[in-house]
Amino acid sequence: MTVGDIVQALELTVYCGKKGLERRVTGxxxxxxxxxxxxxxxxxxxxxxxxxxxxxxAIASLKDLAAVILVTGHKPDENTAHQSEEEAIPVLxxxxxxxxxxxxxxxxxxx
Amino acid sequence: MRIVVPGxxxxxxxxxxxxxxxxxxxxxxxDFTRAGYASSQVKKALKTLDVDMAIIKRTVVATYExxxxxxxxxxxxxxxxxxxxxxxQVVIQDEGPGIEDVEQAMVEGFSTASSEVREMGxxxxxxxxxxxxxxxxxxxxxxxxxxxxxxxxxALDGREEVRSKK
Amino acid sequence: xxxxxxxxxxxxxxxxxxxxxxYTVEKAFASDLxxxxxxxxxxxxxxxxxxxxxxxxxxxEMSDILCVVLARNxxxxxxxxxxxxxxxIILIECRYSVYQTCGLLYREGLKPIF
Numbered sequence: 521m522t523v524g525d526i527v528q529a530l531e532l533t534v535y536c537g538k539k540g541l542e543r544r545v546t547g548x549x550x551x552x553x554x555x556x557x558x559x560x561x562x563x564x565x566x567x568x569x570x571x572x573x574x575x576x577x578a579i580a581s582l583k584d585l586a587a588v589i590l591v592t593g594h595k596p597d598e599n600t601a602h603q604s605e606e607e608a609i610p611v612l613x614x615x616x617x618x619x620x621x622x623x624x625x626x627x628x629x630x631x
Numbered sequence: 632m633r634i635v636v637p638g639x640x641x642x643x644x645x646x647x648x649x650x651x652x653x654x655x656x657x658x659x660x661x662d663f664t665r666a667g668y669a670s671s672q673v674k675k676a677l678k679t680l681d682v683d684m685a686i687i688k689r690t691v692v693a694t695y696e697x698x699x700x701x702x703x704x705x706x707x708x709x710x711x712x713x714x715x716x717x718x719x720q721v722v723i724q725d726e727g728p729g730i731e732d733v734e735q736a737m738v739e740g741f742s743t744a745s746s747e748v749r750e751m752g753x754x755x756x757x758x759x760x761x762x763x764x765x766x767x768x769x770x771x772x773x774x775x776x777x778x779x780x781x782x783x784x785x786a787l788d789g790r791e792e793v794r795s796k797k
Numbered sequence: 798x799x800x801x802x803x804x805x806x807x808x809x810x811x812x813x814x815x816x817x818x819x820y821t822v823e824k825a826f827a828s829d830l831x832x833x834x835x836x837x838x839x840x841x842x843x844x845x846x847x848x849x850x851x852x853x854x855x856x857x858e859m860s861d862i863l864c865v866v867l868a869r870n871x872x873x874x875x876x877x878x879x880x881x882x883x884x885x886i887i888l889i890e891c892r893y894s895v896y897q898t899c900g901l902l903y904r905e906g907l908k909p910i911f
Contacts, residue, residue: 550895551847552829553750556869560894568896570755570833572740592911617910619827619845622896623903630900664876667855671884674859688861692835695859699831699852752848752856757832764836 521545521629523587523610526566529628530621532589533613535596537604543586548625550618554579561585566625568618574599581607589625591618651715652676658701658708660727663751666702669710670695673721680714682787689765690719690785696758697723697781703748704728705778719785729775737763798822798907800864800887803843806905807866807891807898812878814864814887822864824910827899831856839910845902847895851877858884868895 524541527534534541546564551557552571561567563584569576572594580588581603587610590596596604596611604611614621654676656669674691682690694710701708705727713720730736737759744754763769768784801818804811811818822843828834829848834856844862846853849871857865863886867873870892873881881888891898903909 548896548900550827550899552833553752553848554746555750556829556847560869570828570830617826618895619825619899619903620909620911622827622899623909626896626900627904664851666852667859670859671855684861688859691859695855696832696835751850752829752831752852755830755832757830757836761832761836 523566523612526587526625526628527610527612530614530616530624535590535604535611535613536601537587537608537610539605539608540587540610543609545586545629547629548622549585550622557583568622568625570594570618572597572600574603576600577603577607577609577611580609585609587612589614589621591616591621651713652680653711653713655712656710658698658705658710658723658725660702660704660706660708660725663702666699667695670698673710673712676712676714677719682719686719686785686787690721690783693762693765693769693783694721694723696762697721697783699753700758700779700781701725701727703744703751703753708778717787719783719787721783721785722780723783724778724780726778729777729779730771730773731775733771733773798843798902798905800889802905803864803866803902803907804889806901807889807893809866809889809891812873812888812890813882814885817863817885817887820863820887822907824908825899825902826910827895829895834862835860837862837910842910843902843907845895845898847871849873849877851880853877854880854884854886854888857881857886863887865889866891866898868893868898 549561549565550568589612677687705725708725711722739760740756742756748754766783770782773779823841825843827845844865847869866889
């Protein structure tokens, strides 16, 4: 499954990093604590969070995550968007809460 | 003169139905293990007075956000609570860095919190706007380098507009 | 969804509030940011979080959240358990990530807040 497949299935907004829509997704990670993501997220996971500042992209890049989904209508700030383009890691958005979008993502990945 | 012992509750029965309460709690800056203690005492007091649960929740969410702000930013502070038959007044004042621009600080997402505070689950810039959302009336005075005073007013009937009692 | 079902689905451990397992949560909310949790207006909410400190319990107390799942195999301190018990909060520890906790409970029919 690719990031693009998830965008389509969950009707997500693609804010930036379109070049990365072909990235393969291995699973998900839900966290709003950056140090936790640094310590525990794995390559190829989609990261669900409401954090929007640019450190999010630094961590997504370091951990080689597939994409970031911002929940409850949060939008990436300018720096984050810029870095998303550079790293080709898509930042996606939804009005759903973390529990909601994660439930759907889990069903999709474990189908 | 009325002498108040910090942490002790002083209750006067006014006229059968109406109770009056006054209490004060210290808030220690930087001590996150204790943050929320004062608000917890407010919650317990309001419960004993049979205040509507929805009003209790809005009150303590607002005071707790204010309390966390003191712990996160200031050296020390005080929560002063006055309850009478029609209103709950909570004043949270601290000795701390103050807020440079209160209007800017009210904007959702604006934050000066340290990364340590963020990793504690706070400091995402939602506290002040959440206080405003929950309080019937919110008044903030701040002097940079000196400290901040936050006044939260709640109407006990849940409808009546409360006026600042300054 | 009843607390005892949540415990079963997550293969979890109740730290306090064992006698309240018949309590029913209507909706779930997952977050590590307590300010985010404090914005909720709903009742009978289950909080799923990987933030494990005293403020997790304080936030539940202020928000009238009666059931909290601590995910990521995090261990609650003695002080946290005492505070939760004092506030009538059911505290549950589970070894799954927040991702998997949400996925499993959602699959079993627990509803989101919005």
